[in-house]
Amino acid sequence: MAEGYIMALRQKIGHVPLVVACASVIIYDENKGILLQKRKDNGSWCYHGGSIEPGETAKQAAQRELFEEVGLHAQKMNLYTVASGADQHFKYPNGDEVHIVDTVFTCSDFSGAIQLESSEVSDCQWFYWDELPENINLPTKEPIINFVKEHLTNKSKRNKNVY
Incomplete structure (x- = not known):
């Protein structure tokens, strides 16, 4: 969750449920x-993302969050x-409650070395397409599962066309 805009709102309104615009990115590699x-807050796995700051585009927010987190x-x-709806409801351990509207991007064109943002992220790992962890954070679960299924289906179709 962003330290700026949303945290400033929380100081004024407390734990009241908020509808929050977020942006995220699924990083993938064909082989990995x-x-x-x-x-770090609940020990579940997720893709990289967070809330959009005022004046930021969804793309800029997803890029910023990816860099900040990993x-x-x-x-x-x-x-x-x-992604929106019932599965996008999340309650933080501190009692803050959000209903997320998440603009999710995919990206296989990235650079840099993994460096964890220690206050939010406890680990970062590659998971092969058919070996996802069981404890995926609910707001990110459906987009992750759908992306993986689509990738595997498309890969199977590509392989059938190879002679």
């Missing part, structure tokens, strides 16, 4: 799978989905 980070720079990103 997808890169997930482990949240030290990677996303170059070319593709819009994947906008």
Whole structure:
């Protein structure tokens, strides 16, 4: 969660549920799978992202969050989905409650070395396409599962066309 805008709102309104605009990125590599980070607050795995700051585009926010959380720079990103609804409800351990509207990008064009943001992220690992962890954070679970299924389906179709 961003330290700026949302935290300033929280000081005024407390734990009241908020609808929050977020942006995220699924980092992937054809051979390694997808890169997930482990949240420090609840120990679950998720993709990289957070709330959009005033004046920021969704793309800029996703790039900023990726760099802040794991030290990677996303170059070319593709819009994947906008996730909202019941599965996007999240309650933080401190009692803050959010209903997320998440603009999710995908990216296989990135650079940098993984460096964890120690206050938010406890681990970062590559998970092969068919070996995802069981404890995926609920707001990120459906986009991750759908992306992996689509990738595996497309890979299977590509392989059938190879002679």
